[in-house]
Amino acid sequence: xxxxxxxPTESDPGEGSGTSLDINEPQHATPRVPPPRKKKIxxxxxxxxxxxxxxxxxxxxxxGIGTRASGQPQPSSLTHRKPTQAISKTCSKxxxxxxxxxxxxxxxxxxxxxxxxxxxxxxxxxxxxxxKALYLSSAISYVNMGTRVRSAFDDCLELLEDSIEALSRxxxxxxxxxGRGAGGGSPADVVTWLSAALTNQDTCTEGFEGxxxxxxxxxxxxxxxxxxxxxxxxxIFAATNGDDFSGVPIQNKRRLLTENDDISYEDxxxxxxxxxxxxxxxxxxxxxxxxxxxxxxxxxxxKTIAEAIKRAPEYSNRRTIIYVRAGxxxxxxxxxxxxKWNLMFIGDGKGKTIIxxxxxxxxxxxxxxxxxxAATGAGFIARDMTFENWAGPAKHQxxxxxxxxxxxxxxxxxxxxxxDTLYVHSNRQFFRECDVYGTVDFIFGNAAVVxxxxxxxxxxxxxxxxxxxxxxxxxxxxxxxxISIHACRILATPDLAPLKGTFQTYLGRPxxxxxxxxxxxxxxxDHVHPRGWLEWNTTFALDTLYYGEYMNYGPGGxxxxxxxxxxxRVITSTIEASKFxxxxxxxxxxxxxxxxxxxxxxxSV
Numbered sequence: 001x002x003x004x005x006x007x008p009t010e011s012d013p014g015e016g017s018g019t020s021l022d023i024n025e026p027q028h029a030t031p032r033v034p035p036p037r038k039k040k041i042x043x044x045x046x047x048x049x050x051x052x053x054x055x056x057x058x059x060x061x062x063x064g065i066g067t068r069a070s071g072q073p074q075p076s077s078l079t080h081r082k083p084t085q086a087i088s089k090t091c092s093k094x095x096x097x098x099x100x101x102x103x104x105x106x107x108x109x110x111x112x113x114x115x116x117x118x119x120x121x122x123x124x125x126x127x128x129x130x131x132k133a134l135y136l137s138s139a140i141s142y143v144n145m146g147t148r149v150r151s152a153f154d155d156c157l158e159l160l161e162d163s164i165e166a167l168s169r170x171x172x173x174x175x176x177x178x179g180r181g182a183g184g185g186s187p188a189d190v191v192t193w194l195s196a197a198l199t200n201q202d203t204c205t206e207g208f209e210g211x212x213x214x215x216x217x218x219x220x221x222x223x224x225x226x227x228x229x230x231x232x233x234x235x236i237f238a239a240t241n242g243d244d245f246s247g248v249p250i251q252n253k254r255r256l257l258t259e260n261d262d263i264s265y266e267d268x269x270x271x272x273x274x275x276x277x278x279x280x281x282x283x284x285x286x287x288x289x290x291x292x293x294x295x296x297x298x299x300x301x302x303k304t305i306a307e308a309i310k311r312a313p314e315y316s317n318r319r320t321i322i323y324v325r326a327g328x329x330x331x332x333x334x335x336x337x338x339x340k341w342n343l344m345f346i347g348d349g350k351g352k353t354i355i356x357x358x359x360x361x362x363x364x365x366x367x368x369x370x371x372x373x374a375a376t377g378a379g380f381i382a383r384d385m386t387f388e389n390w391a392g393p394a395k396h397q398x399x400x401x402x403x404x405x406x407x408x409x410x411x412x413x414x415x416x417x418x419x420d421t422l423y424v425h426s427n428r429q430f431f432r433e434c435d436v437y438g439t440v441d442f443i444f445g446n447a448a449v450v451x452x453x454x455x456x457x458x459x460x461x462x463x464x465x466x467x468x469x470x471x472x473x474x475x476x477x478x479x480x481x482x483i484s485i486h487a488c489r490i491l492a493t494p495d496l497a498p499l500k501g502t503f504q505t506y507l508g509r510p511x512x513x514x515x516x517x518x519x520x521x522x523x524x525x526d527h528v529h530p531r532g533w534l535e536w537n538t539t540f541a542l543d544t545l546y547y548g549e550y551m552n553y554g555p556g557g558x559x560x561x562x563x564x565x566x567x568x569r570v571i572t573s574t575i576e577a578s579k580f581x582x583x584x585x586x587x588x589x590x591x592x593x594x595x596x597x598x599x600x601x602x603x604s605v
Contacts, residue, residue, distance in 0.1 A: 007396070007419055007440035007465040008286045008509070008534060035560075067320065090118045093239040094232040095476070096520040099225060103129075103232075105516050115240075122236050123171040126229040130167060132158045138565070148364040152207030155368050156219060159200035162338050162376060163230075164198075166193035176236070187241040188480075192406060192448065194234040195479040196426035199446040201227040202345070202475055203425070207366040234478045270408040270427075272379075277319055277344070278513065281383060281411055285346060290323035297327075298490045305345075305355065306353055314339040322383065324354040333359060333371065336405070337429075340377035347385030350414045350435070356388040360395035367420055371402035378427075380405035386414040393418040393439055393462045403429055403447070410434055417442065418459065424449045424483065428586045437493065441471035443483065444511065449587050450484045452600060458527060460495040468498075468534055470508035472515040483508075483518035484580040488521070489599065492527035500527035506534040507549075510541035518548040518571070518580045521603065529558035533563045543567055573585050578603055 015547045066571045083091070083101045087110060091100035102117065102278060107125040113156055137157060170193045173185035186191070204223065208216045273281070280288060292308045293300035305324060313319045319342045326348040336343055336357065347353025357366060357372030372389050375382075380403065391398035400417040403410070406427035413434045415422045421438035424445035431451045436443060439461035443451075458467040469490065474481045488509070492500060505527045508517045545567035549559055559570050571577050578584060583601040 007461060008468060023235045028348055065245070066078050070203045072201070076341060079148075081111070085111075086113060086115045086118060087111075089415065090115050090122075090236055095237040096228040096232055097227050100232045100236075103225075103229065104180040115372050119230040119236055119240055120171060120175040121153070122233050123174060124300070126226075126233050127167040127171055128165065129229055130160060130164050133222050133226055134164065137219060138219055141173060143215065145215055146364070148366075149208075149211055149213065149430075151365045151369045152211060153219065154358045155207045155366050156158060156204040156223070159204045162199045163197040165338060166197045167230075169193055169232075170233075178423060182438060187237075188239070190237060191234065191478075191480045192428055194230060194237065195446075195448075195476075195481055196404070196406070197475055198227065198234065198479060199231045199426040199481070200458070201230060201472075202446070202473070203368055205470075232479070233478050234476060243255040243297070255497035273381075273409065274319070276365045277381065280319070280321070280344065280346075281381075281409070284322070285348060285384070286319060288323065288346060290321045290346070292320070292322045293325065293327040294322060295327070296328075296329065300325060304331055305329050305334055309340060309343070312340055312343055314341070316341050318342065318587075319344055321346065321381075324353045324355075328354045330356050331370070333357065334373045335371075336375040336376075336377045336380055342379035343377060344381040344383070345385065346383050349384045350386055350412065353387060354402075355385065356390055357400075358389065358391045358398070359400035359551060360389070362395045365426075367397040367399060367423070368402070368407070368425075370420075371399040373400070373422060374402040374404070375408065376404040378406045380408045381411070382409075382413055383411045384413070386416065389417040389421065391418070393459075393465075396420075398442075399423045402445075405429070418461070420444055426481075429565055430582065430586060438469075439467050440465060441468050441509070443469060444471040444473065446473045446475070446479070446481045446512075447483075448481045450486055450581070450582050450586055451488055452486050453488065455489045455491055456485070457491050457493045458496055459493045461503055462497060466511050466534060467503060467505035471511040472508065472517045473511035474514040474516050475512040477544075479514070482518070482580070482585070484585050485517070485519045485522055486581065486603075487520070488522045489526060490522060490554075492525055496527060500567070504529045507532050509534040509545065510545045511536065511545075513541050513544050514546070515541055518546075518550065518577075518578055519552055520548075520571075520580060522552050523554040524552050524556035526555035530556075530558070530560075530561035531563050532559070533565070534569060546579075548576075 037490050083105060087104050091097040091104070094100045102124055104122065107121060110118065113121055134157070137160065169185060170190045173190050201223070205227070208219065246291045289331035292302060292311055294302050294305050294308045296303055302311065308322045312322065312545060320441040321344050324345055324347050355373050359372070359564055360575050361367060363369060370389070380516055387401040389400040397420045400421050401415050402425055404425035404427060408427070408429040410431045410432060415434060416437045418438055419440040419442065422436055423443040424443065424447040426445070426447050429447045429449040431449065431454055433459065434454045434455065437457045437459055443456070449453050456469055458469065461467055470483050472483045492505070495501060506529055509520060532549070534540070543566040545565070547568045548571045550571035562568065562570070581600070
């Protein structure tokens, strides 16, 4: 959540009370010694721009358009050119049509392109803009910055790199010259990756909220239009492939399953897990042969988790198993980066293998930067461990676990904190048999995520605060994101239970305009307020959000006194509810659901 934003209070249910930290830090132009990572970023950015320029030339040649050696179009009064019918029709589908038209007109080959060609041209053009933004942003890496500004700046560089990879994979999937599916992806994958890139830009921008100074001003200029460009890509692709992916507004989708459709059940976990991984999630620890063993006493391969992550291969299609023996591991902001694919962390059990940290926004960090453990590498799995942030409620935003990895699975884990405990940042995620503890917005983010058979515990917050279980931040109606809580238990911790009349708890509140959250077939305790849901700020997003409840039970599950917002609904259709199950919400319609004894692909076995 935004830096300095406090929890909801009785007097102001939207922004809360308390004083924001003063983070208006002066910026100095004194150069620093360039760290190795920054040198690498600049090199990669320059290399990427060269590749995209070459790609632009190729696109122009493919479409028969003359270019200069630089890949730029011949000077032909671009500012006075009118869009072709194909460009006008394509851009009419977007949320930012003027930018769509002007940006396409400035890209080689667009004026002779068909609507089909314009799909991949829009991807190519957007990727070129991102590479340029990374290059220009990296150029100010050596400016001295205060801690808070440096945190936001580093977030943006990391997120730009992640977005470039997401856009590159999307482009290689849709570009006709590479063949359908050349990028190894499906339409559902493309929508997921574009949704993640859009979320990344949102997170980058939020990091500079409350900050003034030269760095913020320069970054605002260098990142100009990126969010809108990705949004336009997403809209164009969604309009072309609307029947092939999940997660778009329900009224815009064809029916995928009926109440009588036959769903096959094969294994214990999602189809994106191979047979070996599904077995690994069920095997006892002694039967698993780990690639790397972490033991704080020195009797393993590594003494620290950071060293184990460093040893793991990059972009590996083979599963790397890291066994973390019982103990408390407090290392500085552990992260599985985007290059570390298919890492599986196995502990000795909840409360036995503990990864902890105490970073919070009071350390002059962005919320994104406070995570005790973060994972963005595709195929991330965690099993039988605890992730904790012990900063406490008075420190406000303090993340225990942040996940931005696609096809992520978190199984039989504890995730413990107060405000902003679990950051389900982006991409597709699945949580099974986990216990999550917190107070304000303690499950938040913009992933497409399903929680199944989990226990979500509201804790005693600070005085005058309200508890909110979720804060979902879907910003664009074409994003395939949302939080689905299916067959879970919504409970109060022992310190809150006797005080439930003093501290109110709500199922969620809308962080962004198209916030989307559903609770289905879950037990809801009596600590949840009869209204169920809380406003963010007066009427914000109440008619654009999608909040739903389907056949929940327990003393807090009654819907008779629920909010009467236009975007809230009591779901009565199994067809509508099924759209938020594993098989449809995080698989995509092109994947068959897979399940077993402990996994539900649909609403029920």
